[in-house]
Amino acid sequence: MAVGSRGGRGGRGGRGGRGSREWGVWGENINLINLFNTFNQLIMRELKALIFDVDGTLAETERDGHRIAFNRAFAEVNLNWNWSETVYGELLEISGGKERIRYYLQQYNPDLIEDLDSLIPQLHQAKTNHYRNLLSSGEIQLRLGVKRLIEEAHQKGIKLAIATTSALPNALALIEKHLNPEWFEVIAAGDIVPNKKPAPDIYKYVLNEMKLSPDECLVFEDSFHGLQAASDAGLKTVVTLHDYTKNQDFSLASLVLNHLGEPNNTFKIIKGDINNKGYFDLDLGKKLTKYRTKYTK
Ligand SMILES: [Mg+2]
Numbered sequence: 001m002a003v004g005s006r007g008g009r010g011g012r013g014g015r016g017g018r019g020s021r022e023w024g025v026w027g028e029n030i031n032l033i034n035l036f037n038t039f040n041q042l043i044m045r046e047l048k049a050l051i052f053d054v055d056g057t058l059a060e061t062e063r064d065g066h067r068i069a070f071n072r073a074f075a076e077v078n079l080n081w082n083w084s085e086t087v088y089g090e091l092l093e094i095s096g097g098k099e100r101i102r103y104y105l106q107q108y109n110p111d112l113i114e115d116l117d118s119l120i121p122q123l124h125q126a127k128t129n130h131y132r133n134l135l136s137s138g139e140i141q142l143r144l145g146v147k148r149l150i151e152e153a154h155q156k157g158i159k160l161a162i163a164t165t166s167a168l169p170n171a172l173a174l175i176e177k178h179l180n181p182e183w184f185e186v187i188a189a190g191d192i193v194p195n196k197k198p199a200p201d202i203y204k205y206v207l208n209e210m211k212l213s214p215d216e217c218l219v220f221e222d223s224f225h226g227l228q229a230a231s232d233a234g235l236k237t238v239v240t241l242h243d244y245t246k247n248q249d250f251s252l253a254s255l256v257l258n259h260l261g262e263p264n265n266t267f268k269i270i271k272g273d274i275n276n277k278g279y280f281d282l283d284l285g286k287k288l289t290k291y292r293t294k295y296t297k
Helices: 001-010 016-041 061-076 084-090 097-108 115-138 147-154 166-178 201-210 224-232 284-291
Strands: 049-052 160-161 186-188 217-219 236-240 256-257 268-272
Touching: 001 160, 049 201, 061 084, 061 097, 061 115, 084 097, 097 115, 115 166, 147 160, 147 284, 160 201, 166 186, 186 201, 201 217, 201 224, 217 224, 217 284, 224 236, 236 284
Parallel strands: 049 160, 049 217, 160 186, 217 236, 236 256
Antiparallel strands: 256 268
8 A cells, every 4th residue: 555655665774764754654644544534434424315394394384374274264154263373273282174173162162053063074175175275376385495495405416305294285286386396206295104203104105215315314394293203214304393383392303493594584593503604505404414313213
Protein backbone atom coordinates (compact mmCIF):
# COMPACT_ATOMS: atom_id res chain seq x y z
CA MET A 1 0.00 0.00 0.00
CA ALA A 2 1.10 3.60 -0.49
CA VAL A 3 2.13 4.03 3.14
CA GLY A 4 4.70 1.25 2.98
CA SER A 5 6.36 2.46 -0.22
CA ARG A 6 6.70 6.00 1.11
CA GLY A 7 8.15 4.75 4.37
CA GLY A 8 10.67 2.66 2.40
CA ARG A 9 11.76 5.63 0.32
CA GLY A 10 12.27 7.71 3.43
CA GLY A 11 14.44 4.98 4.99
CA ARG A 12 17.53 5.92 2.91
CA GLY A 13 20.40 7.75 4.78
CA GLY A 14 20.46 9.75 8.02
CA ARG A 15 18.05 12.47 6.95
CA GLY A 16 15.94 9.79 5.48
CA GLY A 17 15.67 8.15 8.90
CA ARG A 18 13.95 11.20 10.35
CA GLY A 19 11.93 11.46 7.18
CA SER A 20 10.94 7.85 7.61
CA ARG A 21 9.22 8.63 10.90
CA GLU A 22 7.50 11.66 9.37
CA TRP A 23 6.23 9.64 6.40
CA GLY A 24 5.24 6.95 8.85
CA VAL A 25 3.14 9.33 10.93
CA TRP A 26 1.49 10.60 7.77
CA GLY A 27 0.84 7.03 6.75
CA GLU A 28 -0.85 6.26 10.04
CA ASN A 29 -3.05 9.29 9.46
CA ILE A 30 -3.93 8.01 6.00
CA ASN A 31 -4.77 4.68 7.58
CA LEU A 32 -7.02 6.41 10.10
CA ILE A 33 -8.73 8.42 7.36
CA ASN A 34 -9.34 5.25 5.33
CA LEU A 35 -10.67 3.52 8.42
CA PHE A 36 -12.93 6.48 9.21
CA ASN A 37 -14.27 6.54 5.63
CA THR A 38 -14.92 2.81 5.68
CA PHE A 39 -16.66 3.12 9.04
CA ASN A 40 -18.79 5.98 7.74
CA GLN A 41 -19.76 4.00 4.64
CA LEU A 42 -20.88 1.19 6.91
CA ILE A 43 -22.99 3.29 9.26
CA MET A 44 -24.09 6.25 7.14
CA ARG A 45 -27.21 6.15 5.08
CA GLU A 46 -28.29 8.10 2.06
CA LEU A 47 -31.79 9.56 1.94
CA LYS A 48 -33.64 7.99 -0.98
CA ALA A 49 -37.32 8.45 -0.15
CA LEU A 50 -39.80 10.55 1.80
CA ILE A 51 -42.97 8.81 2.98
CA PHE A 52 -45.99 10.89 4.01
CA ASP A 53 -49.06 10.18 6.06
CA VAL A 54 -52.10 12.09 4.69
CA ASP A 55 -54.63 13.05 7.37
CA GLY A 56 -53.18 15.69 9.65
CA THR A 57 -49.79 15.57 7.91
CA LEU A 58 -50.37 16.70 4.32
CA ALA A 59 -53.44 18.67 5.41
CA GLU A 60 -55.46 19.22 8.56
CA THR A 61 -58.27 17.13 7.15
CA GLU A 62 -60.06 16.73 10.48
CA ARG A 63 -60.26 20.42 11.37
CA ASP A 64 -60.58 21.80 7.83
CA GLY A 65 -62.37 18.88 6.20
CA HIS A 66 -64.39 16.37 8.21
CA ARG A 67 -65.52 18.96 10.79
CA ILE A 68 -66.73 21.37 8.09
CA ALA A 69 -68.42 18.50 6.23
CA PHE A 70 -70.32 17.47 9.36
CA ASN A 71 -71.50 21.06 9.87
CA ARG A 72 -72.66 21.31 6.25
CA ALA A 73 -74.53 18.01 6.61
CA PHE A 74 -76.29 19.34 9.71
CA ALA A 75 -77.30 22.51 7.86
CA GLU A 76 -78.57 20.45 4.92
CA VAL A 77 -81.19 18.78 7.11
CA ASN A 78 -81.94 22.01 9.00
CA LEU A 79 -80.23 21.04 12.22
CA ASN A 80 -78.85 24.06 13.99
CA TRP A 81 -75.67 22.36 15.20
CA ASN A 82 -72.16 23.66 14.75
CA TRP A 83 -69.11 21.67 15.77
CA SER A 84 -66.46 24.15 16.79
CA GLU A 85 -62.77 23.25 16.60
CA THR A 86 -62.78 22.64 20.36
CA VAL A 87 -65.90 20.47 20.40
CA TYR A 88 -64.61 18.49 17.44
CA GLY A 89 -61.33 17.91 19.27
CA GLU A 90 -63.32 16.23 22.03
CA LEU A 91 -65.37 14.20 19.52
CA LEU A 92 -62.20 12.87 17.88
CA GLU A 93 -61.87 10.58 20.88
CA ILE A 94 -64.74 8.64 19.30
CA SER A 95 -63.77 6.55 16.26
CA GLY A 96 -66.14 6.44 13.30
CA GLY A 97 -68.38 9.16 11.88
CA LYS A 98 -71.72 7.59 12.80
CA GLU A 99 -70.51 6.81 16.31
CA ARG A 100 -69.31 10.40 16.63
CA ILE A 101 -72.74 11.79 15.74
CA ARG A 102 -74.44 9.43 18.21
CA TYR A 103 -72.02 10.41 20.99
CA TYR A 104 -72.62 14.12 20.30
CA LEU A 105 -76.39 13.64 20.49
CA GLN A 106 -76.10 11.79 23.77
CA GLN A 107 -73.82 14.47 25.24
CA TYR A 108 -75.30 17.67 23.86
CA ASN A 109 -78.83 16.89 22.62
CA PRO A 110 -80.16 14.01 24.71
CA ASP A 111 -83.74 15.27 24.33
CA LEU A 112 -83.79 15.20 20.53
CA ILE A 113 -86.94 13.40 19.43
CA GLU A 114 -85.90 11.79 16.16
CA ASP A 115 -85.51 8.33 14.79
CA LEU A 116 -81.74 8.21 15.31
CA ASP A 117 -81.40 4.95 13.40
CA SER A 118 -82.51 6.69 10.23
CA LEU A 119 -81.20 10.20 11.01
CA ILE A 120 -77.59 9.17 11.72
CA PRO A 121 -76.98 7.23 8.46
CA GLN A 122 -78.64 10.09 6.54
CA LEU A 123 -76.35 12.65 8.18
CA HIS A 124 -73.31 10.48 7.66
CA GLN A 125 -74.00 10.04 3.95
CA ALA A 126 -74.52 13.79 3.54
CA LYS A 127 -71.28 14.41 5.43
CA THR A 128 -69.36 12.00 3.17
CA ASN A 129 -70.60 13.86 0.07
CA HIS A 130 -69.66 17.23 1.55
CA TYR A 131 -66.20 15.94 2.44
CA ARG A 132 -65.56 14.76 -1.12
CA ASN A 133 -66.70 18.18 -2.39
CA LEU A 134 -64.34 19.94 0.02
CA LEU A 135 -61.45 17.83 -1.26
CA SER A 136 -62.20 18.27 -4.95
CA SER A 137 -62.87 22.00 -4.64
CA GLY A 138 -59.46 22.59 -3.04
CA GLU A 139 -60.99 24.14 0.09
CA ILE A 140 -58.83 21.83 2.20
CA GLN A 141 -55.38 23.36 1.93
CA LEU A 142 -52.02 21.60 2.37
CA ARG A 143 -50.12 22.35 5.57
CA LEU A 144 -47.32 24.86 5.60
CA GLY A 145 -44.17 23.66 3.82
CA VAL A 146 -45.64 20.42 2.46
CA LYS A 147 -45.87 21.46 -1.20
CA ARG A 148 -42.42 23.09 -1.16
CA LEU A 149 -40.73 20.00 0.33
CA ILE A 150 -42.49 17.53 -1.97
CA GLU A 151 -41.68 19.63 -5.03
CA GLU A 152 -38.03 19.83 -3.96
CA ALA A 153 -37.86 16.05 -3.47
CA HIS A 154 -39.48 15.43 -6.86
CA GLN A 155 -37.10 17.83 -8.63
CA LYS A 156 -34.03 16.27 -6.99
CA GLY A 157 -34.91 12.65 -7.68
CA ILE A 158 -35.83 11.64 -4.13
CA LYS A 159 -38.61 9.05 -4.22
CA LEU A 160 -42.01 9.89 -2.74
CA ALA A 161 -44.64 7.64 -1.20
CA ILE A 162 -47.90 7.82 0.73
CA ALA A 163 -48.79 5.58 3.67
CA THR A 164 -52.30 6.30 4.92
CA THR A 165 -55.16 4.30 6.34
CA SER A 166 -57.74 6.71 4.93
CA ALA A 167 -59.70 5.73 1.84
CA LEU A 168 -57.77 5.81 -1.44
CA PRO A 169 -60.27 8.12 -3.26
CA ASN A 170 -59.93 10.70 -0.47
CA ALA A 171 -56.12 10.57 -0.48
CA LEU A 172 -56.05 10.80 -4.28
CA ALA A 173 -58.49 13.72 -4.37
CA LEU A 174 -56.24 15.77 -2.07
CA ILE A 175 -53.06 14.87 -3.99
CA GLU A 176 -54.65 15.49 -7.39
CA LYS A 177 -55.85 18.91 -6.32
CA HIS A 178 -52.61 20.22 -4.85
CA LEU A 179 -49.77 17.94 -6.05
CA ASN A 180 -49.41 15.25 -8.71
CA PRO A 181 -50.12 11.55 -8.06
CA GLU A 182 -47.50 10.62 -10.67
CA TRP A 183 -44.76 12.03 -8.47
CA PHE A 184 -45.43 9.25 -5.95
CA GLU A 185 -43.91 5.84 -6.56
CA VAL A 186 -46.32 4.22 -4.10
CA ILE A 187 -49.67 5.43 -2.79
CA ALA A 188 -50.64 2.93 -0.09
CA ALA A 189 -54.09 3.71 1.27
CA GLY A 190 -57.17 2.25 2.92
CA ASP A 191 -57.37 -1.48 3.38
CA ILE A 192 -54.34 -2.38 1.27
CA VAL A 193 -52.96 -4.13 4.36
CA PRO A 194 -55.10 -5.98 6.92
CA ASN A 195 -53.89 -4.16 10.03
CA LYS A 196 -54.21 -0.39 10.22
CA LYS A 197 -51.89 1.99 12.08
CA PRO A 198 -50.55 1.77 14.78
CA ALA A 199 -49.57 -1.60 13.23
CA PRO A 200 -46.44 -1.17 11.05
CA ASP A 201 -47.98 -3.09 8.10
CA ILE A 202 -48.64 -0.11 5.82
CA TYR A 203 -45.04 1.11 6.19
CA LYS A 204 -43.62 -2.36 5.63
CA TYR A 205 -45.77 -2.59 2.50
CA VAL A 206 -44.39 0.74 1.17
CA LEU A 207 -40.79 -0.27 1.91
CA ASN A 208 -41.30 -3.58 0.13
CA GLU A 209 -42.86 -1.90 -2.91
CA MET A 210 -40.00 0.61 -3.15
CA LYS A 211 -37.36 -2.02 -2.39
CA LEU A 212 -35.70 0.30 0.12
CA SER A 213 -34.46 -0.29 3.65
CA PRO A 214 -35.88 1.78 6.54
CA ASP A 215 -32.52 3.55 6.88
CA GLU A 216 -32.93 5.09 3.43
CA CYS A 217 -36.30 6.70 4.13
CA LEU A 218 -37.80 9.44 6.25
CA VAL A 219 -41.43 9.47 7.37
CA PHE A 220 -43.71 12.43 8.12
CA GLU A 221 -46.54 11.87 10.58
CA ASP A 222 -48.79 13.94 12.83
CA SER A 223 -50.03 11.49 15.47
CA PHE A 224 -48.90 9.00 18.07
CA HIS A 225 -50.46 6.08 16.20
CA GLY A 226 -48.75 7.05 12.95
CA LEU A 227 -45.42 7.52 14.70
CA GLN A 228 -45.74 4.13 16.37
CA ALA A 229 -46.52 2.44 13.02
CA ALA A 230 -43.48 3.99 11.33
CA SER A 231 -41.17 3.37 14.28
CA ASP A 232 -42.19 -0.28 14.50
CA ALA A 233 -41.23 -0.61 10.83
CA GLY A 234 -37.77 0.73 11.77
CA LEU A 235 -38.30 4.14 10.17
CA LYS A 236 -37.12 7.52 11.36
CA THR A 237 -40.00 9.94 11.71
CA VAL A 238 -40.55 13.67 11.71
CA VAL A 239 -43.75 14.68 13.48
CA THR A 240 -45.59 17.87 12.58
CA LEU A 241 -48.12 18.12 15.36
CA HIS A 242 -51.26 20.27 15.51
CA ASP A 243 -53.91 21.21 18.06
CA TYR A 244 -55.55 17.79 18.00
CA THR A 245 -52.31 15.86 18.57
CA LYS A 246 -50.13 18.30 20.51
CA ASN A 247 -50.50 16.45 23.83
CA GLN A 248 -49.64 13.01 22.48
CA ASP A 249 -46.42 11.10 23.19
CA PHE A 250 -43.82 11.73 20.48
CA SER A 251 -40.77 10.41 22.31
CA LEU A 252 -40.00 8.01 19.43
CA ALA A 253 -39.75 10.84 16.89
CA SER A 254 -36.43 12.04 15.44
CA LEU A 255 -37.82 15.56 15.29
CA VAL A 256 -41.08 17.22 16.37
CA LEU A 257 -42.13 20.50 14.77
CA ASN A 258 -45.29 22.61 14.73
CA HIS A 259 -45.15 22.50 10.91
CA LEU A 260 -42.56 22.13 8.13
CA GLY A 261 -42.14 25.87 7.84
CA GLU A 262 -41.42 28.25 5.00
CA PRO A 263 -38.60 30.77 4.56
CA ASN A 264 -41.00 33.55 5.60
CA ASN A 265 -42.82 31.51 8.28
CA THR A 266 -40.34 29.40 10.20
CA PHE A 267 -41.15 26.32 12.26
CA LYS A 268 -40.96 25.92 16.00
CA ILE A 269 -38.91 22.96 17.28
CA ILE A 270 -40.86 21.00 19.89
CA LYS A 271 -38.33 18.17 20.19
CA GLY A 272 -34.98 17.68 18.51
CA ASP A 273 -31.51 19.15 18.43
CA ILE A 274 -30.97 20.72 15.03
CA ASN A 275 -29.27 23.79 13.73
CA ASN A 276 -31.44 24.91 10.87
CA LYS A 277 -32.66 27.93 9.02
CA GLY A 278 -36.22 27.35 10.18
CA TYR A 279 -37.90 25.37 7.43
CA PHE A 280 -37.66 21.70 6.55
CA ASP A 281 -35.81 21.00 3.32
CA LEU A 282 -33.94 18.04 1.84
CA ASP A 283 -30.67 19.11 3.45
CA LEU A 284 -32.26 18.70 6.87
CA GLY A 285 -33.83 15.41 5.79
CA LYS A 286 -30.42 14.13 4.72
CA LYS A 287 -28.87 15.10 8.05
CA LEU A 288 -31.57 13.23 9.96
CA THR A 289 -31.13 10.14 7.78
CA LYS A 290 -27.34 10.14 7.87
CA TYR A 291 -26.85 7.64 10.66
CA ARG A 292 -28.56 4.36 11.30
CA THR A 293 -31.76 4.57 13.22
CA LYS A 294 -31.44 3.60 16.85
CA TYR A 295 -34.98 2.43 17.29
CA THR A 296 -35.92 -0.92 15.82
CA LYS A 297 -38.37 -3.53 16.88
MG1 LIG B 1 -52.38 11.36 10.49
